[in-house]
Every structure is written in C-alpha cells, then in structure tokens.
Amino acid sequence: MKLILLGAPGAGKGTQAEMICQTLSIPQISTGNIIRAQIKSGTALGLRVKAIVESGALVPDDLVIELLKDRLAQPDCANGFVLDGFPRTIPQAEALEKICEIDAVLEIYVPDEKIISRMSGRRTCPACGASFHIEYNPPKTEGICDMCGAQLVLRADDDPKVVASRLQVYHDQTEPLIGFYKTRGLLKTVEGQEELADTTRLVKEALGI
Numbered sequence: 001m002k003l004i005l006l007g008a009p010g011a012g013k014g015t016q017a018e019m020i021c022q023t024l025s026i027p028q029i030s031t032g033n034i035i036r037a038q039i040k041s042g043t044a045l046g047l048r049v050k051a052i053v054e055s056g057a058l059v060p061d062d063l064v065i066e067l068l069k070d071r072l073a074q075p076d077c078a079n080g081f082v083l084d085g086f087p088r089t090i091p092q093a094e095a096l097e098k099i100c101e102i103d104a105v106l107e108i109y110v111p112d113e114k115i116i117s118r119m120s121g122r123r124t125c126p127a128c129g130a131s132f133h134i135e136y137n138p139p140k141t142e143g144i145c146d147m148c149g150a151q152l153v154l155r156a157d158d159d160p161k162v163v164a165s166r167l168q169v170y171h172d173q174t175e176p177l178i179g180f181y182k183t184r185g186l187l188k189t190v191e192g193q194e195e196l197a198d199t200t201r202l203v204k205e206a207l208g209i
C-alpha cells in the first residue's frame, strides 16, 4: 500500500505511522531522512544537497522529488510505503503524482482545542527527560519528577500559544491538500480518539488492513 499520512502536530500521526508500517512490513519514508542520508552518502548529488542545506536554503522541490523517486525505487518499497511530511503543498502533490501512484491518503483528525489541551498538560523533567501529563499520566507529587525528583517544566513547544500557531501553519498548508486528495477519491479521514487502541482500530478499518 502506497500511503500518505496527514495530521496536525500532536494528532498522533507518528504512532499510527509506526503501526501501519509494522502491520504491512513497509518502510516509513520521510524526506528529511532521505536528505540526511543523501548528505551522508558523500556522492556528487549528496554534496550538492549538502551545500544547499548548509546555506540555510530549502532543498528545491524538483530535487526533493528526484531524491524521493530514487528512494521509492529501492527494493524495500516494493510492497508500498508510508510517506510522512511530504507533500506539504499542491505543487509538491502534483509532482509526486508524476512519479508514483498513491493508493490512499490517511488524515488523522483531532480538533485543535483537543490538541492544545493535551499538549499544554504535558510536563517534562529537564534533568532526566521523563514526561508526564497533569491529567493522563500525573506524577506522584505534583510538579515533581517521579524518576529523579527534579522540578517539572512546561516545555516551550507545549506552550498553548506556540501549539496554536503551529496548528495554524498546519491548517494553512494542509487544507488545500485535503481538497486535492478528496477530489481524487483518495482521502480517508479518521478522528483521533482518547484511547490509542480505538484510533488504531479505526485506522485499520479505514485502510482495510
């Protein structure tokens, strides 16, 4: 199955991507990883990519598509793949259509308010990295790490204002893509549930796996 995954940051996309890849024995493909691997390879193309990344510029779409085409031609993609983090724009989606035929686009949908309340309840230990949630996984003593006793903090990334602005970026970028794949009859939307097992079940049903 050749699958694209869409979902807001904090919607639980990563967990479902892992589940799908394990269930179908297919790889998860991210363009970030492809770019890093290419740079590491030290080939002529790799050096070109490295120069772009080191200049602080974005790797242009046509080059990303070229790298992606190479990656999707590897033997481990013979039975399909889960594409995560790409495409993000309509031009990218159109370019992708030219190099491969996608079977389905799965959107994990969670209302913004829910994502914001989930993330703003997270507390992280700056000393040992343990993470807690004031509602779903509270520490034994409020504000104190169970593992090492340090004072827990709300990470800047989990700050409701930061989360809200990241969600806005996601919506601005992704809503056109949702429409794009809907008109092609490829879009399957699953609402993320409170319980992970429920989301997993709905995802499996939606994909028929």
Ligand SMILES: [Zn+2]
Binding pocket: 125, 126, 127, 128, 129, 130, 145, 146, 147, 148, 149, 150
């Ligand atoms: Zn700790």
